[in-house]
Amino acid sequence: MAGSFDADIAASTRVRLARNYADLPFPGRMSRVQAKKLNERVASRLGNREFTRLDMASLSPNERQVLVERHLASRELCERPEGMLLLSKDEKISIMVGEEDHLRIQCLLPGLQLEEADNLSRSVDAMLSVDGYAYDAQLGYLTACPTNVGTGMRASVMLHLVGLSSTGSMQSLLETVGKFGYTVRGFYGEGTQAAGDMVQISNQVTLGLSEEEIIRNLGEVVRSIVKKERSVREAMLKGDSGELTDRLNRSLGILKFARRMSSEEMMRRLSDVKLGLSIGLFEGMTAAELDKLATLGQPASIASTLTGSPSSAQRDEARAKLLRVGLKECKVF
Amino acid sequence: MLCDECGVNNATVEFVSIINGKKIERHLCPACAHKLGADSFMPFSWGDVFPTVGSFSPRQEARCSVCGSTLADIARTGLIGCAQCYHDLREGILPIVSRVQTKTRHTGRAPATFESKKIPETASKPESETEEARLTRELNDAVAKEEYERAAALRDQLKALRGELPNSQKKPTDSKEGN
Ligand SMILES: [Zn+2]
Numbered sequence: 274m275a276g277s278f279d280a281d282i283a284a285s286t287r288v289r290l291a292r293n294y295a296d297l298p299f300p301g302r303m304s305r306v307q308a309k310k311l312n313e314r315v316a317s318r319l320g321n322r323e324f325t326r327l328d329m330a331s332l333s334p335n336e337r338q339v340l341v342e343r344h345l346a347s348r349e350l351c352e353r354p355e356g357m358l359l360l361s362k363d364e365k366i367s368i369m370v371g372e373e374d375h376l377r378i379q380c381l382l383p384g385l386q387l388e389e390a391d392n393l394s395r396s397v398d399a400m401l402s403v404d405g406y407a408y409d410a411q412l413g414y415l416t417a418c419p420t421n422v423g424t425g426m427r428a429s430v431m432l433h434l435v436g437l438s439s440t441g442s443m444q445s446l447l448e449t450v451g452k453f454g455y456t457v458r459g460f461y462g463e464g465t466q467a468a469g470d471m472v473q474i475s476n477q478v479t480l481g482l483s484e485e486e487i488i489r490n491l492g493e494v495v496r497s498i499v500k501k502e503r504s505v506r507e508a509m510l511k512g513d514s515g516e517l518t519d520r521l522n523r524s525l526g527i528l529k530f531a532r533r534m535s536s537e538e539m540m541r542r543l544s545d546v547k548l549g550l551s552i553g554l555f556e557g558m559t560a561a562e563l564d565k566l567a568t569l570g571q572p573a574s575i576a577s578t579l580t581g582s583p584s585s586a587q588r589d590e591a592r593a594k595l596l597r598v599g600l601k602e603c604k605v606f
Numbered sequence: 607m608l609c610d611e612c613g614v615n616n617a618t619v620e621f622v623s624i625i626n627g628k629k630i631e632r633h634l635c636p637a638c639a640h641k642l643g644a645d646s647f648m649p650f651s652w653g654d655v656f657p658t659v660g661s662f663s664p665r666q667e668a669r670c671s672v673c674g675s676t677l678a679d680i681a682r683t684g685l686i687g688c689a690q691c692y693h694d695l696r697e698g699i700l701p702i703v704s705r706v707q708t709k710t711r712h713t714g715r716a717p718a719t720f721e722s723k724k725i726p727e728t729a730s731k732p733e734s735e736t737e738e739a740r741l742t743r744e745l746n747d748a749v750a751k752e753e754y755e756r757a758a759a760l761r762d763q764l765k766a767l768r769g770e771l772p773n774s775q776k777k778p779t780d781s782k783e784g785n
Pocket residue numbers: 609610611612613614615634635636637638639
């Protein structure tokens with residue numbers, strides 16, 4: 274169950290491994306022929322293992338944008354004519370082929386599941402390693418960018434820090450975390466719930482620490498932030514004069530009944546509803562289900578459900594409908 | 607204030623990223639914030655990593671024997687060309703690695719295919735000095751932690767690296783040839 278992984282605060286976990294083959298130059302220096310050879314090699318290794326092959330060149334711009342919105346592919350991969358994505362049926366594993374490195378093995382799981390994501394990415398890594406990785410006794414896995422060399426591992430957790438954000442303590446928290454070897458990316462502040470008060474925390478160093486150390490250290494940092502966020506949420510509810518519960522209930526009401534909804538408003542309202550679920554104001558849905566709605570409601574994903582080139586009003590109507598239906602089970606406790 | 611990205615809309619979103627302890631602050635409009643937020647990983651400023659191309663003064667003209675990259679190419683693109691670059695341009699690349707990583711020795715996993723040929727390969731390379739330093743450090747560490755089995759294995763590796771033969775693997779023919 275997603276609920277057992279602090280999913281009301283930790284929205285998702287990702288582990289990414291950067292890998293290159295020893296016998297081909299890195300993508301920036303590959304010829305088209307070599308790029309094709311790389312694609313065929315990877316596709317044939319995983320061909321019979323329930324992976325869907327997506328060649329960037331054969332996708333429409335909107336289809337590519339959907340992959341970016343869903344964090345399955347980077348914009349950089351989409352812009353590469355020979356770029357290829359291999360996607361597992363459950364979408365937990367996506368392998369970007371021919372991005373900055375030959376392989377970017379990514380495992381994306383809901384909630385806080387660092388060890389699980391590590392294990393999953395490791396099993397794919399083992400299957401692909403048989404063709405001979407570029408590896409150096411001193412520097413470990415060799416990568417196009419020296420910021421990835423060593424383990425090639427970037428582990429990250431996406432956190433929904435609506436409490437810390439609304440009490441103004443986000444800035445100092447992020448600065449502290451940033452000083453300890455983590456990369457922090459966040460959107461927050463007045464009227465900024467544009468991205469729903471999401472903060473991404475990832476390891477900065479990939480060399481000189483074992484994979485287990487990277488995972489463990491990040492896990493510790495994340496758990497301490499989750500704890501802090503939880504106590505702030507409790508204090509918010511306790512000290513609420515009625516303003517907070519009014520706001521959260523309004524947001525649920527609007528999501529359930531609005532006929533047009535911009536993606537920005539959607540993110541703001543869903544952030545409120547997630548908070549309401551977390552503090553026991555609402556029931557009937559999980560945070561992971563709300564996150565899924567947020568993903569499906571992104572602009573390109575909405576456009577992909579409509580024909581032709583929909584107007585922004587048409588998209589907002591389709592989004593509102595998606596949310597009305599999606600939030601049917603969400604009730605006031 | 608106008609958005610740093612598009613310069614058109616009003617900036618209402620503060621975007622902060624902290625990389626290598628250095629804070630990068632940007633003021634964005636919701637649309638641009640969204641666009642950038644949808645992107646997965648680290649935005650990278652190459653100025654931070656390659657402060658000056660001129661700092662690679664030693665053997666500036668050296669070229670990778672496989673892909674032809676020079677250190678100047680690497681500084682310009684921010685990317686290393688191929689695995690061989692790490693070998694051929696090593697003295698220029700190692701300082702970059704230590705600048706972005708703080709440490710310069712991998713301690714994590716290795717591919718299964720690599721394990722078997724690990725020791726002979728490193729012993730024959732000029733980097734054997736640093737390999738020796740690593741083994742010495744690990745040996746001290748093992749002794750400190752009273753992991754004597756590991757210490758013995760490390761001591762043997764160290765001997766092998768220095769051209770001495772570990773006691774356990776000493777063969778009659780070898781020992782005679784040495785004298
Ligand atoms: Zn803008």
